[in-house]
Amino acid sequence: MLVLRSTEMAAVDKEAIELGYPEIILMETAGRSVAREIDTLDELDNQSDIYFLIGGGNNGGDGLVAARYLKEWGYKNLKVFLLKPGENLSGINRDNYNICRLQDVEMEVIDSEKLNEFRKILNNADIIIDGLLGTGITGDARGLAADLIGIVNDISVNVLAIDIPSGLSLDFKSETVIRADLTVTLADLKIAQAVYPGRYYCGEIIIADIGMPAKAYRKIRPDYFMLSNQEAARFLPYRTETGHKGTFGKVLIIGGSAGMAGSVSLAGEAALKMGAGMVTIALPAAIEHDVNSHSREIITEALPDENGKISLKALDKIINISNKMDLVILGPGLGQGKEIAELVENLLKKLKPPIILDADGINTVRDLEQLDKSQKKILLTPHPGEMARLYDTTIPEILENRFDYIKDFVEKTGQAIILKGADSLIGLSEGEIFINPTGNDGMATAGSGDVLAGIAGGLVAQGLDLEKAGIVASFIHGRAGDLAAEDKNRYSLVAGDLIVYLAEAINSIIK
Numbered sequence: 001m002l003v004l005r006s007t008e009m010a011a012v013d014k015e016a017i018e019l020g021y022p023e024i025i026l027m028e029t030a031g032r033s034v035a036r037e038i039d040t041l042d043e044l045d046n047q048s049d050i051y052f053l054i055g056g057g058n059n060g061g062d063g064l065v066a067a068r069y070l071k072e073w074g075y076k077n078l079k080v081f082l083l084k085p086g087e088n089l090s091g092i093n094r095d096n097y098n099i100c101r102l103q104d105v106e107m108e109v110i111d112s113e114k115l116n117e118f119r120k121i122l123n124n125a126d127i128i129i130d131g132l133l134g135t136g137i138t139g140d141a142r143g144l145a146a147d148l149i150g151i152v153n154d155i156s157v158n159v160l161a162i163d164i165p166s167g168l169s170l171d172f173k174s175e176t177v178i179r180a181d182l183t184v185t186l187a188d189l190k191i192a193q194a195v196y197p198g199r200y201y202c203g204e205i206i207i208a209d210i211g212m213p214a215k216a217y218r219k220i221r222p223d224y225f226m227l228s229n230q231e232a233a234r235f236l237p238y239r240t241e242t243g244h245k246g247t248f249g250k251v252l253i254i255g256g257s258a259g260m261a262g263s264v265s266l267a268g269e270a271a272l273k274m275g276a277g278m279v280t281i282a283l284p285a286a287i288e289h290d291v292n293s294h295s296r297e298i299i300t301e302a303l304p305d306e307n308g309k310i311s312l313k314a315l316d317k318i319i320n321i322s323n324k325m326d327l328v329i330l331g332p333g334l335g336q337g338k339e340i341a342e343l344v345e346n347l348l349k350k351l352k353p354p355i356i357l358d359a360d361g362i363n364t365v366r367d368l369e370q371l372d373k374s375q376k377k378i379l380l381t382p383h384p385g386e387m388a389r390l391y392d393t394t395i396p397e398i399l400e401n402r403f404d405y406i407k408d409f410v411e412k413t414g415q416a417i418i419l420k421g422a423d424s425l426i427g428l429s430e431g432e433i434f435i436n437p438t439g440n441d442g443m444a445t446a447g448s449g450d451v452l453a454g455i456a457g458g459l460v461a462q463g464l465d466l467e468k469a470g471i472v473a474s475f476i477h478g479r480a481g482d483l484a485a486e487d488k489n490r491y492s493l494v495a496g497d498l499i500v501y502l503a504e505a506i507n508s509i510i511k
């Protein structure tokens, strides 16, 4: 699903109008779509108190259209509260105000001197429809609109936002924003809604088709996308009924160190549960027993070790083993240090199969040039801390500019990346960035990343390319976390639960 920047949304609107699609028709369709969504809400009936907050721009115009449709459909207790007198509205907003009057929609102008009384009135609503401010906002919400946002957030009435929650900006960090329970977004998802913190204000998001003509998109080249169930299902590798373990691929995991045996096990089990035919873990001899004792289906290859970590002497043996593999996961629990860094540098040069570079594998990369632009064969899976180290900067800097850093990474290395976080971003080598909507804070727990690398590895083993594997793995990993959190809770979730819920997560996608 497309996700548009504010400039792209504006360009689409402008092009539609230049092509000759009258704005009043777009507004009519938008308002009607909003009315339809209100009409389908189970908690409402035609006696419900539905109160509209209407600003002076087209966002308010959409609200007026929605109000008159609901009136037409028999809703009895509609109230429209205007930020400014209807006579002062301009253009198509005033037209819609006049039609509302013709239809006897109850309307009044909010008295900014009596906001305490107004708060009590709003408190009686069954739902508030927020048509105060849309994408036309400039600067942080001010004046009466800002006061109303404060009141709405202060009372406990459900809110449906038209297009975007009022106060939310597509271009800057907004301070005063309505917290909506549901947002009916018009035409396309906008970037500020797709990622945190904007996403937090939107509640559930419904995209309303407002009949925006396909031609209106011809001048933009969108490169942001939101992942959906549909895409995850479409990319899921096909499993032939006559397949054998070779068909479903061989994963090699290189990692583990003394005290860090769990990470390779988690990655290995996740790869198997994602459907890989075989998983081999090449690990320091010192921890072979630990891994064997709790992972029955996994094959281990003991490597020469030093201080509990894989020794540089293991290089040739690893290359030998890897030649029979379809995919390598390099990094979980590997540990750090000069020798490990040298090992990773050599492996990145010499390994033939595609590589998922995770955790300590990332921490040992000195500069982006090590990631070899000539061959697209690495999927990097950093969390913001690892990304910050890679760029020699701070975590807040990465978090503020996630899209820019991903673009830079992809441009410089030609490789794919999953930047993990509350809404993981997957950057593909051609420049597209996918936003993953699944997952929750319960997944911010040790080992969660190992499971993600394992899921992606399992998918590559079954024939998916690294980039699609990154996309599907992020979605499934988050879904497993959501299912686990639903059954248990977000406090108690541990990485092992993600593996337990993997099957259910896959089911939820293919059904």
Ligand SMILES: NC(=O)C1=CN([C@@H]2O[C@H](COP(=O)(O)OP(=O)(O)OC[C@H]3O[C@@H](n4cnc5c(N)ncnc54)[C@H](O)[C@@H]3O)[C@@H](O)[C@H]2O)[C@@H](O)CC1
Residues within 6 Å of the ligand: 013, 016, 026, 027, 030, 055, 056, 057, 058, 059, 060, 061, 062, 132, 133, 134, 135, 136, 137, 138, 139, 140, 141, 142, 143, 145, 146, 162, 163, 164, 186, 210
């Ligand atoms: N352009 C299109 O193709 C369509 C746009 N639609 C609607 O139009 C909206 C955008 O409409 P507009 O561009 O008219 O703008 P908005 O309705 O978002 O807001 C503009 C109004 O808010 C005031 N305002 C701006 N910044 C403010 C601030 N910081 N504090 C307080 N007040 C502020 C302005 O004075 C103006 O009255 C969209 O969000 C959507 O709801 C729909 O009608 C469907 C089609």
Ligand SMILES: [K+]
Residues within 6 Å of the ligand: 059, 130, 131, 132, 133, 134, 161, 162, 163, 164, 165, 166
């Ligand atoms: K709004």
